[in-house]
Amino acid sequence: MYIQQLQVEHFRNLASQSVALSPQINLITGDNGAGKTALLEALYFLGRQRSFRTAKPKDIIQQGTDYFRVIAKTADPTHQIGLERRLQSDRKLSFLLRIDRQTQKTPAYLAKIVPTIAITARSFQLIDDGPMHRRRFMDYGSFHFDDQFLMQWQTYEQALKRRNAGLKQNMARGVIDSFTPILAQAGEQIHALRVAYFAAFKPLLEKHLLALNFPYEVTIRYASGWNTDSSLSETLAKHFEMDCRLSHTRYGPHRADIRFSVEGGNADNRLSRGQQKTLILALYLAQIDLIGTYGETPPLLIFDDIAAELDANRRNLVLTYLLQLNCQMFFSATEAALFDGGIQQQAALIHLKNGVICAD
Numbered sequence: 001m002y003i004q005q006l007q008v009e010h011f012r013n014l015a016s017q018s019v020a021l022s023p024q025i026n027l028i029t030g031d032n033g034a035g036k037t038a039l040l041e042a043l044y045f046l047g048r049q050r051s052f053r054t055a056k057p058k059d060i061i062q063q064g065t066d067y068f069r070v071i072a073k074t075a076d077p078t079h080q081i082g083l084e085r086r087l088q089s090d091r092k093l094s095f096l097l098r099i100d101r102q103t104q105k106t107p108a109y110l111a112k113i114v115p116t117i118a119i120t121a122r123s124f125q126l127i128d129d130g131p132m133h134r135r136r137f138m139d140y141g142s143f144h145f146d147d148q149f150l151m152q153w154q155t156y157e158q159a160l161k162r163r164n165a166g167l168k169q170n171m172a173r174g175v176i177d178s179f180t181p182i183l184a185q186a187g188e189q190i191h192a193l194r195v196a197y198f199a200a201f202k203p204l205l206e207k208h209l210l211a212l213n214f215p216y217e218v219t220i221r222y223a224s225g226w227n228t229d230s231s232l233s234e235t236l237a238k239h240f241e242m243d244c245r246l247s248h249t250r251y252g253p254h255r256a257d258i259r260f261s262v263e264g265g266n267a268d269n270r271l272s273r274g275q276q277k278t279l280i281l282a283l284y285l286a287q288i289d290l291i292g293t294y295g296e297t298p299p300l301l302i303f304d305d306i307a308a309e310l311d312a313n314r315r316n317l318v319l320t321y322l323l324q325l326n327c328q329m330f331f332s333a334t335e336a337a338l339f340d341g342g343i344q345q346q347a348a349l350i351h352l353k354n355g356v357i358c359a360d
């Protein structure tokens with residue numbers, strides 16, 4: 001699958017316009033503020049139904065308007081996809097997704113058919129920030145790795161919400177315990193799926209670290225969110241009193257993490273920014289490999305401001321690797337000259353001026 005044509009309406013500073021895309025490399029150039037990141041964000045929104053730079057989709061709506069829309073034509077297979085977020089009178093945003101002229105209630109199908117991976121300045125959160133970002137990363141991989149993942153996760157989340165509400169409202173233990181079997185069963189399943197994903201992921205990460213000449217030894221470990229010497233059901237029972245005091249469920253797969261250590265120390269204070277970038281890149285390349293192998297279709301790859309993220313040497317190493325994967329790729333840079341001549345020749349050049357795609 002690849003995106004043949006992308007149309008945006010009221011998306012940040014971008015003029016409402018349509019652009020033809022290459023199935024392989026697309027180079028988006030333009031001065032600062034031209035709208036390069038916005039265009040990449042629109043592509044990401046299509047695949048992930050959220051932004052990589054804001055948690056508030058309202059921010060994306062062009063000033064002075066009340067909605068934004070992203071429409072794509074895909075090939076191989078052919079689909080017509082339209083996504084809209086519109087500000088309603090109650091200031092909430094409506095969500096409208098249409099695929100092949102049918103309204104879709106949930107975006108899960110879209111997420112499956114348009115796997116999307118972005119490497120941006122925000123990707124540092126994987127190392128710098130709390131476990132949420134790493135869990136999200138792992139779960140995105142697991143979602144494409146195994147079809148069971150989404151259903152188990154939805155079951156778990158719903159049961160967890162109920163249990164936490166019960167804890168908060170001081171419900172009787174019998175009532176709260178009635179949520180436990182479903183919670184524990186889905187939780188164990190999620191854990192098993194993540195373990196399987198992680199077992200496939202780890203050797204690929206190691207391969208990429210080696211290929212990128214990463215100078216240190218990295219240990220990476222999946223932390224399940226509870227001590228798996230006991231079942232989740234036993235753990236929930238054992239910590240019931242504590243959960244009552246905390247008014248939420250302390251242990252379970254919602255607390256999972258991926259922990260790195262570099263030569264025995266923390267990755268965030270041990271590594272230079274450049275080395276962190278390399279580690280992040282290796283993490284994503286491993287995920288790209290897995291989604292390419294197990295997912296519905298090879299992922300769309302988005303690299304925002306690639307020159308800031310990678311030196312010329314690593315840029316070429318990575319590009320050479322990516323080119324043989326058969327993924328559709330989008331790079332942004334202030335100028336095309338940041339890419340070597342061969343790549344420029346193969347790429348579709350998309351030049352932006354003040355939010356408008358120009359012919360030159």
Ligand SMILES: Nc1ncnc2c1ncn2[C@@H]1O[C@H](COP(=O)(O)OP(=O)(O)O)[C@@H](O)[C@H]1O
Nearest residue numbers: 012013032033034035036037038060061062063
């Ligand atoms: N909701 C919005 N409405 C209108 N303009 C916006 C909105 N959000 C951001 N912008 C503007 O869009 C421009 C494009 O930013 P960006 O995509 O980051 O450019 P680039 O990546 O090319 O440097 C910026 O000038 C920014 O102020």
Ligand SMILES: [Mg+2]
Nearest residue numbers: 036037038305
């Ligand atoms: Mg930018």
